[in-house]
Amino acid sequence: MKRNRIWLWAGIGLSIVILYSFMQLSVHIGKPMSEEQKTAASYVKSLGYKIVSHSSKPITYTLEKSLLAPGNGAIPYIQTWSVQSQDPTNYYGKEIVTYRFKVSGHPLDRMYNTNTALFVMMSEGKVIGGTSFPDRNDLAGAPYSIDGKTLEEITGNSFGEWREQWAEKYGN
Known part of the structure; x- marks a missing residue:
């Protein structure tokens, strides 16, 4: 009993x-997607990636030059904007909204044997860029471009050369 x-x-x-x-x-x-998040999801699909899941809460900030200045502690913003094709000065004072998607079919999937986290950046309802990173908790470092390219592949410069140019352009 x-x-x-x-x-x-x-x-x-x-x-x-x-x-x-x-x-x-x-x-x-x-959780339903907002209209803006649907736009971001359509962009992800247009790149040929399959959305596995999405986060319903976006990351939002207003881009200011101080966020891009070397030595001020805003490394994530510098790393994110360093792999964009858009010039960040065009977005000073504007709200940047970033949506996270877990995707499959991305070039980083094969390199890291996992799905990839994509972060789609939007401003005024339009996609302006994004980043990618392997969807693993045991990794750290700078993000890749949305299509999986490194800073060096995008700029054609070594990290040291890029850092000097960045400091000249965005330093206080």
């Missing part, structure tokens, strides 16, 4: 855990 109760409570506990997991999954999957 006592043994049956233990199995009953274990079964109820397991059922609750499974039910909770499905509820969390359905909340994430069922």
